[in-house]
Amino acid sequence: MEKVEIYFIRHGESTGNKEDRFRGQHDFELNETGIDQAEALKNELSGVNFITIYSSPLKRALKTASILAGRTQTLKIEEGFTNIHLGSWENRRKDEIRKQYPDLWKLWLIEPEKLFFPGMETLAEVRERSWVTLQKILSIHGTGPLGIVTHRAVLKPLFAAMLDIPEPYFWKFHLDTASYSIAEYRPDRGFTFTSINQTRHMKSFIREDLG
Secondary structure: OOOEEEEEEEOOOEHHHHOOEOOOOOOOOEOHHHHHHHHHHHHHOOOOOOOEEEEOOOHHHHHHHHHHHOOOOOEEEOHHHOOOOOHHHOOOEHHHHHHHOHHHHHHHHHOHHHOOOOOOOOHHHHHHHHHHHHHHHHHHOOOOOEEEEEOHHHHHHHHHHHHOOOOOOHHHOOOOOOOEEEEEEEOOOEEEEEEEEEOOOOOOOOOOOOO
């Protein structure tokens, strides 16, 4: 029974994380801490010979993936793993959103799966596109380790799809910047997570509980 080992990696810290902003598809760069986190991640996973590392096209994810890949590992951009689109909320501080949209903010804190406003991509849509993307990759991938570098608002709905977890699921997972989670995939058994939100390689990080 052959298996594929998949490393799911959240990008390192960006200015958007540091300033407590909704990121979405706003293209924040990694800050100095984020680069240090990515370097620490590279050292942590130095013994893993990834067949391919797939990355969201956004700079904070792609830089994390580039550091991880170095000069020897294959890196591919995958649009299906880009972050959720949050429309007018992107690049705005969370305290501003909380004051301006108290009802929507409350929904975000309790059951973000039901959150919707014009111009926003829903978590259900993210779940579907990321799941389809993962299935496509697995259909062409061999048995060697696979890396996926993306965003928390992609990883959470993707994990829920992999484990067939119904709504609400979003706040049942906690994933820090530059953390990694490992799952094994067997065609006749599906997915088994062996590690979630591993952060032992990092000296410091911001714990984000509200988005």
